[in-house]
Amino acid sequence: MEEALIRVVDLCKIYNPGENEVRALDHVNLQIDRGEFVAIIGQSGSGKSTFMNMLGCLDVPTSGEYYLNGTDVSTMKDNQLSVVRNKEIGFIFQGFNLIANLTAIENVELPLIYRGIDRKTRKQLAVESLTMVGLEKRMHHKPNEMSGGQQQRVAIARAIAAKPPVILADEPTGNLDSASSKEILGILKDMHKTGKTVILITHDNGIAAQAKRVVRIMDGKIESDLINEQFDSEEEDL
Amino acid sequence: MSSIYEYIKMAVHNIMANKGRSFLTMLGIIIGIASVIAIVSIGEGTKNQMNSEISDVGGGQIYINCSSDAQTDDEWILPGDIEAVRAMDGVEGVSISETYEGETVTGKGNFKLYVTAEGQDAKLINNANMKHGVYFGENEVNEGKNVCVISDSDAKRLFGTDDVVGMTLDVTCYGLTKSFRIGGVTTQKENGTFVSYTYEGMPVTINVPYTAMNDLTGNMDYFYSMTIQADKSLDTQKVADEVVRLLEKRHQSAGEDYFQVQNFQDVMKSMNDMLGMVTAFISFVAGISLLVGGIGVMNIMLVSVTERTREIGIRKSLGAKTSSIMLQFLAEAAILTAIGGIIGIVVGIAGGFGICTLISASMEMTIQPGISPSTILVATLFSCAVGVFFGIYPARKAARLSPIEALRRN
Numbered sequence: 350m351e352e353a354l355i356r357v358v359d360l361c362k363i364y365n366p367g368e369n370e371v372r373a374l375d376h377v378n379l380q381i382d383r384g385e386f387v388a389i390i391g392q393s394g395s396g397k398s399t400f401m402n403m404l405g406c407l408d409v410p411t412s413g414e415y416y417l418n419g420t421d422v423s424t425m426k427d428n429q430l431s432v433v434r435n436k437e438i439g440f441i442f443q444g445f446n447l448i449a450n451l452t453a454i455e456n457v458e459l460p461l462i463y464r465g466i467d468r469k470t471r472k473q474l475a476v477e478s479l480t481m482v483g484l485e486k487r488m489h490h491k492p493n494e495m496s497g498g499q500q501q502r503v504a505i506a507r508a509i510a511a512k513p514p515v516i517l518a519d520e521p522t523g524n525l526d527s528a529s530s531k532e533i534l535g536i537l538k539d540m541h542k543t544g545k546t547v548i549l550i551t552h553d554n555g556i557a558a559q560a561k562r563v564v565r566i567m568d569g570k571i572e573s574d575l576i577n578e579q580f581d582s583e584e585e586d587l
Numbered sequence: 588m589s590s591i592y593e594y595i596k597m598a599v600h601n602i603m604a605n606k607g608r609s610f611l612t613m614l615g616i617i618i619g620i621a622s623v624i625a626i627v628s629i630g631e632g633t634k635n636q637m638n639s640e641i642s643d644v645g646g647g648q649i650y651i652n653c654s655s656d657a658q659t660d661d662e663w664i665l666p667g668d669i670e671a672v673r674a675m676d677g678v679e680g681v682s683i684s685e686t687y688e689g690e691t692v693t694g695k696g697n698f699k700l701y702v703t704a705e706g707q708d709a710k711l712i713n714n715a716n717m718k719h720g721v722y723f724g725e726n727e728v729n730e731g732k733n734v735c736v737i738s739d740s741d742a743k744r745l746f747g748t749d750d751v752v753g754m755t756l757d758v759t760c761y762g763l764t765k766s767f768r769i770g771g772v773t774t775q776k777e778n779g780t781f782v783s784y785t786y787e788g789m790p791v792t793i794n795v796p797y798t799a800m801n802d803l804t805g806n807m808d809y810f811y812s813m814t815i816q817a818d819k820s821l822d823t824q825k826v827a828d829e830v831v832r833l834l835e836k837r838h839q840s841a842g843e844d845y846f847q848v849q850n851f852q853d854v855m856k857s858m859n860d861m862l863g864m865v866t867a868f869i870s871f872v873a874g875i876s877l878l879v880g881g882i883g884v885m886n887i888m889l890v891s892v893t894e895r896t897r898e899i900g901i902r903k904s905l906g907a908k909t910s911s912i913m914l915q916f917l918a919e920a921a922i923l924t925a926i927g928g929i930i931g932i933v934v935g936i937a938g939g940f941g942i943c944t945l946i947s948a949s950m951e952m953t954i955q956p957g958i959s960p961s962t963i964l965v966a967t968l969f970s971c972a973v974g975v976f977f978g979i980y981p982a983r984k985a986a987r988l989s990p991i992e993a994l995r996r997n
Contacts, residue, residue, distance in 0.1 A: 435906020450604045463906040
């Protein structure tokens with residue numbers, strides 16, 4: 350059998366070890382295959398943000414193993430994790446997290462710069478991904494000259510520019526109005542259709558319902574892991 | 588290497604995004620570098636000017652004096668000694684130079700006089716340029732003629748004109764008065780800053796043959812000092828040693844140290860040393876301001892790291908390594924100081940020229956600032972070193988931030 354894209358084994362994250370310890374993640378086991386569209390849902394304090402940090406290689410677990418694309422990343426050092434983040438993961442954050450004094454295209458180029466891609470290829474890839482999110486006419490605008498929806502589209506373009514296998518979206522519609530939210534979710538679905546693995550972290554059941562698989566987290570444990578039966582039919586409707 | 592270029596680009600981008608603050612940060616470096624360069628160039632310029640003036644007057648000159656408590660003919664320089672030294676190889680001329688105070692009255696009023704009694708080679712020794720008439724020479728000295736030489740500026744003070752050849756001057760010394768015919772007028776050396784400088788009320792100097800002074804002073808058969816012009820191509824010190832040996836032989840006083848040598852090279856050297864020390868001290872103080880400027884850079888970079896914590900988090904989440912962030916911030920500090928350094932060099936050179944012009948104008952002399960490439964090189968390297976050194980701490984602080992911590996902050 351082919352190795353899963355993401356495989357988490359007995360993952361624990363404990364803050365303040367000792368008497369007042371907080372088990373943000375408590376022996377979590379999860380497997381996500383290539384091309385899946387997974388929503389991870391949980392209330393605030395459920396441990397979903399910690400889980401997202403683990404999946405995104407922004408933090409290291411207290412114990413347990415995390416295999417990303419076949420490699421154990423749970424024991425990696427800071428600099429190795431930077432390389433993994435750059436190559437394997439595209440982040441989309443709730444607050445967009447664009448760099449304010451860079452234009453849209455410059456923001457999209459950032460991960461490519463850290464990848465060490467030459468200028469010409471970089472420009473080409475950035476333009477390509479901005480076109481995919483429909484912002485080819487706003488490439489030289491700065492974030493504060495764009496609407497929230499547009500900024501999030503820039504962030505998506507940045508996430509996909511380096512063509513990572515995993516898209517990790519943390520409450521991507523949290524700061525957006527409903528029209529923009531719909532637009533962003535539409536783009537995420539398109540990403541999924543092109544073969545990307547999309548992981549959506551949210552607290553909103555309505556948004557989670559858009560995904561094909563819904564993993565519910567509570568008190569640092571996986572409470573349920575369900576396939577969304579409506580997903581395929583909805584797709585056929587489109 | 589291409590990635591270094593990217594970090595430099597990022598750094599420039601950030602500097603340009605905060606122009607006002609960047610300039611203020613640079614100001615400390617600018618002031619530091621500029622003051623070091625200005626001070627060193629003025630110091631060098633003064634030194635060069637002094638050296639050229641001294642070597643103009645005193646190149647190859649040897650000054651020999653007797654002890655001030657000399658009592659006997661053995662210890663004094665005698666007229667015969669002068670002739671003997673004059674006949675030596677490598678000696679181009681010898682003169683004595685004994686100065687007496689006197690006074691004179693002209694149509695312009697009463698003047699104090701310095702009467703300098705000299706020998707036949709006085710013109711050579713004084714490196715005099717004649718404006719009118721001639722300097723006295725061998726004949727005048729041998730015959731004890733009552734002639735004198737005066738500088739053009741002193742002539743103007745006495746008579747209102749420098750065309751005074753043939754006029755007579757009544758000189759009173761020790762209560763005796765004697766008339767001297769003015770035989771020549773010399774050109775006061777321009778820019779004679781350190782050597783001859785006139786001020787209001789300064790006594791007028793006239794030069795006369797020493798033989799002519801005997802009537803007034805009665806002591807022109809022994810002297811306290813003599814000045815020798817050596818062949819400039821020879822080692823002055825060697826000639827001086829030979830002169831002393833000859834004198835000691837003539838006076839049969841070997842080892843008594845009656846005759847002491849002082850040459851202008853010694854004077855030049857000690858003056859240079861002193862000036863060098865003053866320059867070094869002021870440069871040191873200016874260097875401290877450079878250090879303070881460097882700390883200013885560090886301070887601003889630290890503020891910048893705090894302000895841009897979120898940006899650092901974003902960059903790290905996108906795959907920036909610790910070294911990438913470090914290089915970006917280091918490049919920023921280095922570029923800030925490098926630009927500050929370049930502006931400082933320009934301001935320093937301009938300041939050096941400006942201050943030298945000011946000094947030249949106010950003190951009737953010309954000082955060219957001595958700007959050497961080595962000063963500029965050292966200043967540039969130093970400012971870059973300051974930038975890198977004071978950039979390291981903030982850059983490390985930035986690079987070490989954990990991405991989640993950094994992203995969490997607003």
